[in-house]
Amino acid sequence: MATMYKIKVNASHQFDISKKDAEAVDCIKTSDNTFHILQDNKSVKTAILNSDFNNKLYTVKVNNNTYEVNINDALDQQIEALGFEIGASKKVNEIKAPMPGLILEINVEKGQDVKEDDALLILEAMKMENVINSPRDGVIKSLSVKQGETVEKNSLLIEFE
Structure with missing residues (x-):
């Protein structure tokens, strides 16, 4: 062929x-x-x-x-x-907690424009601080957590427009 x-x-x-x-x-x-x-x-x-x-x-x-x-x-x-296009744009519309933990810091607010890899928030888990970065460029639609709040694994943290 x-x-x-x-x-x-x-x-x-x-x-x-x-x-x-x-x-x-x-x-x-x-x-x-x-x-x-x-x-x-x-x-x-x-x-x-x-x-x-x-x-x-x-x-x-x-x-x-x-x-x-x-x-x-x-x-x-x-x-x-197969649906695995190289360089395909990321269409992540929500960020969920990758593990249970405590929200130490929130660096964004509703309506804010963010770029890919911007620090969105810091999640403390097992005495380690984990920075959650933006997976894509976008606008923050909503925040589902507050600073000082504890979250479970897969809890909704942030939604994009």
Whole structure:
């Protein structure tokens, strides 16, 4: 079975290309990030302006037009089909107590904007202070605990909008 890539251009046009077809492109590297391609007897000048290898996202200039290109290989496609997309945005809407303990400090209030990894509160458990950080960017919808309150494991602490 041939290796297939799913290519998405500007988040609107999607097409599949086989590894064999990709390797058959008549392409000459002219400098570090620029290439000359001959396609159907037409000359095409291309340049890779930006590349984010981890997210497989590239900004490519083709004959003075700029495109955002996302390339997914077979593994990426399988991960997506299983529902485990790499880099998928986190949609955690509530924070629950990971263990029983005492709320020592609350660093946020209702309506506050928070960024991922901001310290939300401190939970003391077994004489250790555990900082509970925000799992995502968001707005605090409600606080279900007060400073000095004891909580059980899986008690609702904070909700996001």
